[in-house]
Amino acid sequence: MRIGEFSDSFLPIIDGVGRVVKAYTDTLALQGHEVYVIAPMADIGFRGKYPFEIIDYNSRKLSRKMPWRVGIESLDPHFSARMKMVHLDICHTHAPFITGHAALNYSKKNHIPLIGSFHSKYYDDILKSTHSKLLAKFGTKLIVSFYNQCDEVWAVSDSTAETLKSYGFKGKIITMPNGTNKQEIHKERLKEVISKYKLNTEIPILLFVGQINFKKNLKKILEACALLKKQDVKFQLVFAGIGPDDNAVQKLATSLDLKDNFIMTGHLQDIQILNCLYYISTLFVFPSIYDNAPMVLREAAAMHTVSLAVEGSCTAEVIKDMENGLLCKDTSEDLCEKIKLFLSLPEEERKRLEDNAYNTIPVPWDSIMDNVVYRYENLINKYKKCMA
Secondary structure, X not given: OEEEEEOOOOOOOOOHHHHHHHHHHHHHHHOOOEEEEXXXXXXXXXXXXXXXXXEEEOOEEOOXXXXXXXXXHHHOHHHXXXXXXXXXXXXXXXXXXXXXXXXXXXXXXXXXXXXXXXXXXXXXHHHHHHOOHHXXXXXXXXXXXXXXXXXXXXXXXXXXXXXXXXXOOOOOOEEOOOOOOOOOOOHHHHHXXXXXXXXOOOOOEEEEEOXXXXXXXXXXXXXXXXXXXXXXXOOEEEEEOOOOOHHHHHHHHHHOOOOOOEEEEEOOOOHHHHHHHHXXXXXXXXXXXXXXXXXXXXXXXXXXXXXXXXXXXXXXXXXXXXXXXXXXXXXXHHHHHHHHHHHHOOHHHHHHHHHHHHHHOOOOHHHHHHHHHHHHHHHHHHHHHHHO
């Protein structure tokens, strides 16, 4: 098959959706398919290292603080010329915005199927950006309109599908979960990471990975850790990522007397560094009620690291409390208590949770792609019959 994966973020940007698209393209290409990534231009370096082709369009950074880029593909004639020379069998978009509409236009012009994956709580994003419920509702109506034009709509989890339905989408939604490949850690890289971030392996390391944005419930993590410190619990807290609230988070940590306990790594492009952080961490703390099916929780489990999430959240869908992870109420106090509980567990009980997380949460991308390819081929064949 000739497959087009469309995304508003891609390399070298390491965000959740970008990593999902990278995993799709790597796995599909290794399975022998001809794969193209269509995304905003972010890296014009050597591309021979990738098993897929990148077709990108001119773009600009959204801001100095954020690595994400935006552009208008229709205003890039070189991009349009290259797309005319590509003969895709199917389009799969991972966002309903600019690149998504490029996928929609291509699929209509070339009479091929379009799959739209739903990843994020867009209402929350629009509301935070505009501070207007009216604009947020209008934006989600446009998003629903986009998905109504797709031949199939996929969601990364059952709870994510419910989010899209709550926006007003009434069509069929297929749940297509994200995968995670288990990877080995190189001891030399581990030593490098420990040295680089001045990590103390003699005390518990609490890790958060993701966009540094208060919508991820970061304030509660910091407040919970401040409570831990008042109770003389020893720990180091590591935030790995970049985002619009970098400075505010740093200031809040200082005001809560966490300066000596708190480390911010900034933006990580090297996945090996991230894997080392997962591996060395005692507990992955991810109380976000914004995220749907975060890759980071699966990546942590693949490194034998237990996650703590908020009960009832989309993130918590794969976690059974005290079986393969921990769940807490959406309060700083309960978050603190659950962290303290985990740190107080006997070593054999912690290992049981770690092994259960490793064995039950990560699903290899190869097995996910078997289902993806089946649905791609089925949809392509349906289109061919209709066009015959």
